[in-house]
Amino acid sequence: MDAEHIPVLRKDAVELLAAERGGIFVDCTLGLGGHAEAILAASPAVQLVGIDRDPEALALAAQRLAPFGARVRLLSGNFADLAALYAPLGLPAPAGVLADLGVSSLQLDRGERGFSFRRPGPLDMRMGPDGPSAADVVNQYPEEDLERIIRELGEDWDARRLARAIVADRQREAFSTTQQLADTVARVKRRRPVKGGRPSERIDPATRVFQALRIEVNQELAALPKLLDEAIQLLSQDGRLVVISYHSLEDRIVKNTLRDLARGKVDPITGRAQWETQLIEVLTKHPVRPSPAEVAINPRSRSARLRAARRL
Numbered sequence: 566m567d568a569e570h571i572p573v574l575r576k577d578a579v580e581l582l583a584a585e586r587g588g589i590f591v592d593c594t595l596g597l598g599g600h601a602e603a604i605l606a607a608s609p610a611v612q613l614v615g616i617d618r619d620p621e622a623l624a625l626a627a628q629r630l631a632p633f634g635a636r637v638r639l640l641s642g643n644f645a646d647l648a649a650l651y652a653p654l655g656l657p658a659p660a661g662v663l664a665d666l667g668v669s670s671l672q673l674d675r676g677e678r679g680f681s682f683r684r685p686g687p688l689d690m691r692m693g694p695d696g697p698s699a700a701d702v703v704n705q706y707p708e709e710d711l712e713r714i715i716r717e718l719g720e721d722w723d724a725r726r727l728a729r730a731i732v733a734d735r736q737r738e739a740f741s742t743t744q745q746l747a748d749t750v751a752r753v754k755r756r757r758p759v760k761g762g763r764p765s766e767r768i769d770p771a772t773r774v775f776q777a778l779r780i781e782v783n784q785e786l787a788a789l790p791k792l793l794d795e796a797i798q799l800l801s802q803d804g805r806l807v808v809i810s811y812h813s814l815e816d817r818i819v820k821n822t823l824r825d826l827a828r829g830k831v832d833p834i835t836g837r838a839q840w841e842t843q844l845i846e847v848l849t850k851h852p853v854r855p856s857p858a859e860v861a862i863n864p865r866s867r868s869a870r871l872r873a874a875r876r877l
């Protein structure tokens with residue numbers, strides 16, 4: 566297993582889940598099963614329910630977790646449907662829920678999945694088997710929608726020029742490959758050279774556009790509030806929720822949702838928080854970030870922020 570496949574913030578995640586207590590833990594983003602393996606290894610009394618929308622990830626994780634036998638159950642689905650996926654199992658309330666958001670290294674590394682501007686492949690980017698692909702978005706969205714998603718989800722301030730160039734290029738030939746899109750981005754960006762920072766610190770110009778499309782294609786921001794809500798409702802008393810995010814918009818959703826649930830309902834007359842309606846205690850005053858040593862080994866961890874809460 567190479568360094569990039571070591572799960573991000575593994576030790577912090579397992580500790581904040583308090584997996585050594587045993588019980589049922591739900592990994593909502595199973596991926597290659599790295600966090601799941603560490604959770605299972607924390608105690609022989611841990612049972613794990615693993616969910617992923619990517620059938621390829623589920624198959625690989627199943628192999629990795631096979632040594633844990635009947636302690637593992639794997640489910641295919643979207644974590645936005647957590648409660649509906651969990652209910653038919655007939656299990657008691659879980660002691661912990663983990664979500665390690667975003668893409669897996671498996672998805673990024675396989676050119677044929679279309680997530681990477683560095684690898685030739687179809688412009689796909691779907692984590693699961695259905696829904697519109699990145700090519701559908703790029704070829705069909707109106708220019709103003711492309712501009713909005715590149716600006717908001719990609720946080721790229723060249724959004725207007727990029728959207729205009731994409732629309733001009735698609736009129737000549739529809740986009741079907743990652744290379745075509747990377748070329749269009751490179752052409753726009755070459756006209757405005759990146760200023761500042763050492764070359765090693767600059768990210769590739771296509772990074773932000775590809776990130777924006779991936780989040781849009783997989784409706785990643787829409788699924789997150791539902792997951793947080795259902796996870797908190799599902800947890801047993803003293804159960805733990807751990808969420809690792811990689812994008813400032815995701816982290817903001819996690820931070821604000823946890824803050825609101827910890828504060829409880831606000832009395833409309835006095836404006837005071839009603840402590841009896843508090844659902845959780847936030848365990849991470851500030852988000853946990855990877856150490857420089859972890860980032861050096863696994864550069865993909867650099868934007869990770871972990872937040873955790875305890876169900877009251």
Ligand SMILES: C[S@@+](CC[C@H](N)C(=O)[O-])C[C@H]1O[C@@H](n2cnc3c(N)ncnc32)[C@H](O)[C@@H]1O
Nearest residue numbers: 572594596597598599600617618643644665669
């Ligand atoms: C960062 S990876 C997880 C890596 C994993 N923690 C490990 O140690 O190998 C994120 C995974 O979550 C999955 N995923 C993302 N959004 C999802 C959603 N809404 N429902 C289910 N799975 C999702 C992706 O398919 C991907 O496999």
